């Protein structure tokens with residue numbers, strides 16, 4: 209039996225930031241990874257997605273500027289794009305593992321299974337620690353219906369060598385909306401089937417629907433209020449049948465119906481760790497599970513905050529600091545922005561625009577009139593751009609939502625204003641951003 213002070217199960221963003229936070233301590237720490245070191249973000253998520261999205265955004269922007277001075281709009285060469293993506297990310301897991309080792313963390317390949325609250329088994333060998341951190345993230349959900357065996361998931365899309373002619377996405381969450389944007393821009397005919405009445409329910413309706421309208425103009429079809437009930441295979445084509453009787457043909461079907469906590473290989477039945485109804489790990493305000501000395505961080509935990517890299521990083525940094533310094537302070541989350549890398553992008557932060565519209569405590573200011581002047585977004589011909597701001601009774605900016613080609617960078621400029629509760633006067637007396645900048649759009653400019 210090998211003994212450590214702390215064992216990390218999973219080696220994604222949560223584990224990485226935990227390791228950074230513990231750097232320089234005398235604790236003996238082991239990171240165990242069953243698949244690829246680095247976890248979802250650099251291997252199956254944000255980073256390869258943003259690589260593909262960068263090309264797509266440039267192409268779609270150039271198409272919008274045709275006849276405004278761009279002579280020939282560009283198009284996507286999917287095969288070269290994918291070949292480049294694969295070459296760029298090939299060495300990522302090895303580089304990530306080296307990152308752990310450089311931080312003084314021992315690494316181990318294999319799936320960890322609990323034997324009891326303080327012992328895990330990996331490849332037949334046992335490892336023990338007083339403190340164990342579960343950072344196993346989430347994985348794509350697999351729906352179960354006749355023909356569901358023909359579906360692919362987001363990991364497959366990010367590795368797709370040849371572009372399908374027709375693609376059907378099941379679900380219209382962030383994963384689906386981003387990947388539909390990619391495949392459609394590259395030339396696939398994309399349809400999206402969604403149970404609910406609109407996509408990305410966690411985001412402001414007005415801004416999501418603004419993006420949906422743009423996606424529709426580019427030929428993406430949406431089928432709301434219905435789920436997929438059956439897929440039939442006819443030679444190399446599939447017939448996708450929905451609960452509303454819609455029939456769609458496709459040569460590629462993506463199950464993008466959501467992500468579930470990665471707990472199935474953990475042997476949690478051998479511990480006191482408890483799961484929520486959704487199957488995520490329940491933790492208290494100290495990120496400790498029901499089993500004393502067993503903690504959890506990142507996407508795997510049940511929480512109100514969005515399951516994103518910044519959330520995982522914040523939790524892991526907090527936990528690393530608590531565990532190596534024997535602290536006992538509850539976690540207090542900061543303002544965390546959320547976004548979808550669609551075209552146009554959708555982003556939001558702070559108090560929800562939808563909730564604020566029905567609440568007397570807040571005032572929602574829709575800044576759309578600013579954009580009709582063809583000024584703020586003119587260089588990108590972003591005519592449909594929409595930005596809404598939420599102010600509280602003290603006239604402090606407390607929330608924002610935007611749909612535009614620049615929504616993510618814009619809101620990254622707004623997040624400090626909200627997080628620091630800064631007033632217009634404080635901002636203008638402290639710094640002036642390069643013009644034109646988001647503070648102009650928010651009328652925060654002095």
Ligand SMILES: Cc1cc2nc3c(=O)[nH]c(=O)nc-3n(C[C@H](O)[C@H](O)[C@H](O)COP(=O)(O)OP(=O)(O)OC[C@H]3O[C@@H](n4cnc5c(N)ncnc54)[C@H](O)[C@@H]3O)c2cc1C
Pocket residue numbers: 217218219220221222223240241242243244245246247248249252253254255257318319320321343344345346362383470473474505506507508515516517518520
């Ligand atoms: C397509 C896609 C795009 C995304 N884009 C963004 C984005 O743009 N911005 C953003 O902020 N977030 C994005 N996310 C979310 C982001 O990837 C996650 O929030 C983040 O990776 C969570 O980190 P984590 O460490 O909690 O889990 P993960 O990164 O999932 O890492 C968990 C690791 O644990 C391993 N593991 C599981 N079980 C075991 C076991 N029993 N033993 C050993 N190892 C195990 C897994 O193999 C995995 O490597 C995206 C996600 C997806 C799927």
Ligand SMILES: NC(=O)c1ccc[n+]([C@@H]2O[C@H](COP(=O)([O-])OP(=O)(O)OC[C@H]3O[C@@H](n4cnc5c(N)ncnc54)[C@H](O)[C@@H]3O)[C@@H](O)[C@H]2O)c1
Pocket residue numbers: 351378379380381382383384386401402403404407408409434435436464465466467514515516546547548549
């Ligand atoms: N840009 C980013 O930051 C980014 C990108 C991708 C993923 N993520 C993270 O991953 C999480 C998961 O995203 P997701 O899109 O996988 O999940 P999701 O839960 O947000 O969306 C899944 C969608 O599928 C629908 N659905 C479920 N079953 C269905 C069925 N049978 N038929 C039709 N529709 C069905 C749901 O109603 C929902 O709208 C996000 O919430 C986010 O935390 C973030």
